[in-house]
Amino acid sequence: MSAAVYEERLERMWQSRPGVLGWVMTTDHKRIGLLYFWTTLVLFAAGGAEALLIRTQLIQPNQHLVGPATYDELFTMHGVTMIFFFIIPMTTGAFGNYLLPLMIGARDMAFPRLNALSYWIFLGSGLFIYTSLFLGMAPNAGWFDYVPLASRQFDPGHAIDFYCLGIIFNGLASTLTAGNFIVTILKLRAPGMSFNRMPLFCFAFLAASWGLLFALPSLSADTIFLFLDRNIGTHFFDVAKGGSTLLWQHLFWIFGHPEVYILIVPAFGIATEIIPAFTQRRVVAFPLVAVAELLVVFIGFGVWAHHMFATGMPTVTVIFFAAATAAVVIPSTIQVFAWCMTFITGNAQFKTPLLFIAGFIFMFVAGGLTGIMFLAVPFDQQVTDTYFVIAHFHYIIFGAAVFPIFGGMYFWFPKVTGKLYFELPGQISFWIIFLGTNLLFFPMHLVGLAGMPRRNYTYPAGLGWGADNLAETIGSYITTVGILLLLGNLVVSYFRGPPAGADPWHGATLEWTIPSPPPEYNFAVIPKVSSAYANWDVEDREEDRRRLAEGVMVLDEGHEQPVSSPVDGWFAEIAEMPHDSLWPIVLAVALSVVFVLLLLHLWMGTAFALAGVMLALLGWHGEEPEETDA
Amino acid sequence: MSDYAAGVRRGGPGLAVWGMAMLVASEATLFGTFIGSYYYLRFGAQHWPPPGTPEPRVVVPLILAGVLATTSLPMQLAAMAARRARLWAARLLLVWALVVQVGYLVYEVHDYARQLQHSAPQDNAYSSIYYTLLGADHVHVAVGIVLVVWLLWKLLRGLTTYRLGAVQVVAFYWHAVNLLTLVVVGVLLSATL
Numbered sequence: 001m002s003a004a005v006y007e008e009r010l011e012r013m014w015q016s017r018p019g020v021l022g023w024v025m026t027t028d029h030k031r032i033g034l035l036y037f038w039t040t041l042v043l044f045a046a047g048g049a050e051a052l053l054i055r056t057q058l059i060q061p062n063q064h065l066v067g068p069a070t071y072d073e074l075f076t077m078h079g080v081t082m083i084f085f086f087i088i089p090m091t092t093g094a095f096g097n098y099l100l101p102l103m104i105g106a107r108d109m110a111f112p113r114l115n116a117l118s119y120w121i122f123l124g125s126g127l128f129i130y131t132s133l134f135l136g137m138a139p140n141a142g143w144f145d146y147v148p149l150a151s152r153q154f155d156p157g158h159a160i161d162f163y164c165l166g167i168i169f170n171g172l173a174s175t176l177t178a179g180n181f182i183v184t185i186l187k188l189r190a191p192g193m194s195f196n197r198m199p200l201f202c203f204a205f206l207a208a209s210w211g212l213l214f215a216l217p218s219l220s221a222d223t224i225f226l227f228l229d230r231n232i233g234t235h236f237f238d239v240a241k242g243g244s245t246l247l248w249q250h251l252f253w254i255f256g257h258p259e260v261y262i263l264i265v266p267a268f269g270i271a272t273e274i275i276p277a278f279t280q281r282r283v284v285a286f287p288l289v290a291v292a293e294l295l296v297v298f299i300g301f302g303v304w305a306h307h308m309f310a311t312g313m314p315t316v317t318v319i320f321f322a323a324a325t326a327a328v329v330i331p332s333t334i335q336v337f338a339w340c341m342t343f344i345t346g347n348a349q350f351k352t353p354l355l356f357i358a359g360f361i362f363m364f365v366a367g368g369l370t371g372i373m374f375l376a377v378p379f380d381q382q383v384t385d386t387y388f389v390i391a392h393f394h395y396i397i398f399g400a401a402v403f404p405i406f407g408g409m410y411f412w413f414p415k416v417t418g419k420l421y422f423e424l425p426g427q428i429s430f431w432i433i434f435l436g437t438n439l440l441f442f443p444m445h446l447v448g449l450a451g452m453p454r455r456n457y458t459y460p461a462g463l464g465w466g467a468d469n470l471a472e473t474i475g476s477y478i479t480t481v482g483i484l485l486l487l488g489n490l491v492v493s494y495f496r497g498p499p500a501g502a503d504p505w506h507g508a509t510l511e512w513t514i515p516s517p518p519p520e521y522n523f524a525v526i527p528k529v530s531s532a533y534a535n536w537d538v539e540d541r542e543e544d545r546r547r548l549a550e551g552v553m554v555l556d557e558g559h560e561q562p563v564s565s566p567v568d569g570w571f572a573e574i575a576e577m578p579h580d581s582l583w584p585i586v587l588a589v590a591l592s593v594v595f596v597l598l599l600l601h602l603w604m605g606t607a608f609a610l611a612g613v614m615l616a617l618l619g620w621h622g623e624e625p626e627e628t629d630a
Numbered sequence: 631m632s633d634y635a636a637g638v639r640r641g642g643p644g645l646a647v648w649g650m651a652m653l654v655a656s657e658a659t660l661f662g663t664f665i666g667s668y669y670y671l672r673f674g675a676q677h678w679p680p681p682g683t684p685e686p687r688v689v690v691p692l693i694l695a696g697v698l699a700t701t702s703l704p705m706q707l708a709a710m711a712a713r714r715a716r717l718w719a720a721r722l723l724l725v726w727a728l729v730v731q732v733g734y735l736v737y738e739v740h741d742y743a744r745q746l747q748h749s750a751p752q753d754n755a756y757s758s759i760y761y762t763l764l765g766a767d768h769v770h771v772a773v774g775i776v777l778v779v780w781l782l783w784k785l786l787r788g789l790t791t792y793r794l795g796a797v798q799v800v801a802f803y804w805h806a807v808n809l810l811t812l813v814v815v816g817v818l819l820s821a822t823l
Contacts, residue, residue, distance in 0.1 A: 110645050179652030187648060213652065217660035221667065225762075234751045234758035236667070242675050242755035247667060254663075563645060575645055614776065621780070624792045 027112035033098030047081035071457035079143030091266035102511035105190025120588030129166035139163035204269025267404035279346025292331035352426030356407030363399020388448025414500030432482030439475030443468035
């Protein structure tokens with residue numbers, strides 16, 4: 001048989017259903033990645049609109065565009081949206097889903113139906129929490145939701161219940177995704193891709209997934225306690241009855257600080273793919289960067305209390321956490337030096353994706369330097385709850401997480417769509433966003449040092465904060481223009497862009513070895529891998545073509561996927577992967593009903609809905625792979 | 631499959647077992663957080679349990695947790711029997727485990743209700759974490775029982791590779807739940823020390 005015949009057979013085998021049903025039932029990681037992409041983009045728009053309202057409110061002193069109650073809802077929903085409903089699902093859900101299997105030479109994720117379930121749960125949780133906004137009951141105690149402010153006594157109504165249940169619901173999706181990524185990375189790498197031959201992008205996603213798996217339970221426990229306190233009358237956070245308000249903060253930040261690295265490490269992964277492609281050079285100190293990606297997340301689990309220096313913890317505790325925080329600098333700096341040395345020693349071509357990565361490095365270093373300043377405990381206590389903190393973490397979260405996301409959108413746009421974007425508007429969009437974000441966030445350092453507190457809906461005149469706030473608001477609108485130009489460029493390029501071909505950048509990893517957009521089966525032949533820069537290994541790619549012509553490692557007899565040993569990447573077995581299924585969406589709907597009924601205190605109804613969840617699971621597991629009796 | 635079957639190395643546990651390992655890791659962390667919270671509250675309290683709140687009973691919960699832990703044996707034997715395609719042996723071992731597990735849960739639920747007559751989660755932080763931790767453990771036992779019932783129902787219609795994987799995965803889950811129960815009971819009984 002010829003290569004074309006094999007490809008046709010694979011096409012038939014892996015084809016999705018046509019039309020809407022194909023998307024609803026899909027288990028294809030690429031389609032799920034795109035679903036995540038579009039959904040998170042909508043939620044990004046919502047979070048961005050909230051940010052613009054905040055900035056418009058603060059454009060000058062004594063503004064009353066919105067009142068204090070609405071302002072509380074705006075900054076809470078902005079934080080919740082950007083962290084839980086934009087950056088995590090955009091990096092892991094969209095980029096991770098679409099790209100990870102392609103980079104490791106796999107045909108899908110390890111658990112394709114679970115992957116679909118993650119998306120539908122994520123969508124359900126997004127709809128759930130945004131329903132609160134339309135009902136006038138949006139969470140309003142900050143994304144960190146401190147007690148006692150968030151207790152029933154000071155925040156009656158359903159706002160905080162929406163927060164608790166929405167966060168638990170969303171956490172389910174992230175946990176499923178994290179587990180799926182870990183198993184996919186450990187077990188589905190193309191035979192031959194031992195750990196030291198795995199792209200740095202995958203190390204980053206492995207680190208972020210471990211982080212999610214071990215950090216989220218702390219947040220879940222915290223929100224379970226708060227929900228019980230508010231709705232059952234328990235006393236976890238009630239000091240009068242032996243509870244502790246600081247327990248909330250500890251549990252929140254045991255999740256919350258690793259969360260920061262969970263947000264930015266995938267962005268590091270994106271950077272480590274873009275830099276080699278546009279410098280045509282392997283990343284300097286590959287093993288150190290790989291270990292540093294894992295270490296950042298690992299050390300990130302031991303630094304949470306640096307968010308609590310102003311709470312009156314014992315001095316020895318404070319010093320321990322300050323020292324632990326200082327340790328994070330080491331793996332972070334290793335990566336920064338490695339990226340910079342790759343730039344310097346390579347042949348850097350500053351096309352739009354690389355510009356965004358250069359901007360990211362600048363913002364990350366700036367945000368990192370202000371981060372180190374917080375280690376000086378008296379300084380931290382002085383600027384706690386001021387705009388200096390906002391400036392710091394927006395340099396990190398916008399600069400170090402969102403910039404690489406934008407760079408990644410440009411970089412992989414040709415792979416996903418088969419079209420090239422327009423370069424000049426791309427570069428212009430970078431410069432507008434870069435200037436806009438610095439104008440938006442840099443003056444926040446100054447007003448923070450001048451004592452402007454966060455979370456206040458307005459401020460009086462005559463304190464010297466007006467000019468900086470005006471500049472910040474102008475910066476926010478400039479940033480918005482840049483983002484709209486970026487998205488507009490990609491939309492126009494989708495319709496009018498020139499064809500990209502399989503590999504417009506001479507990229508380093510396996511996704512560039514296959515056509516753009518990738519076929520549903522991803523790889524016609526399971527690729528041979530002998531380095532982390534597989535697309536640059538010309539002999540291996542020739543071997544792939546030989547294998548395809550001879551029908552070796554084509555796996556065209558079913559929905560098949562090779563499974564490897566976790567460390568050395570030895571060929572272990574062939575797994576039969578599931579086909580499209582309606583059960584993930586059915587299960588997600590049943591779970592959504594559970595959460596709505598919990599919110600309404602309909603306990604019997606919740607029990608019935610849980611029975612519905614079990615029935616859905618029964619249906620799910622009724623679909624067995626085609627196989628013979630063991 | 632002939633082209634690539636040659637040279638295949640059976641590389642340890644299958645994907646399903648890896649998936650269960652992820653679930654167990656996540657659940658273990660959740661319980662670790664509960665237990666950490668228990669001790670955080672305890673070390674902030676002058677009296678634990680607070681005056682007026684009964685101390686947990688020691689002997690019966692310990693014996694029951696020990697009895698539940700023994701079900702790891704039939705669960706593991708069932709997995710081994712399934713691997714050798716001994717269907718009836720697998721079914722009988724699962725029934726053995728199920729009888730003990732259901733007996734344990736029935737007694738524990740009854741005991742939970744009995745304790746609620748003397749104290750309530752609404753009394754103080756000690757009772758809140760006590761009932762939450764114990765209740766969460768019971769929920770995990772209940773889920774395990776549902777899984778074993780489901781497994782038996784599946785095995786009524788014969789053994790396939792998929793169902794073999796399911797037996798191994800459910801046995802794994804039960805080992806984790808049994809260990810978890812021992813730890814939870816130990817933590818709760820530490821209040822009597």
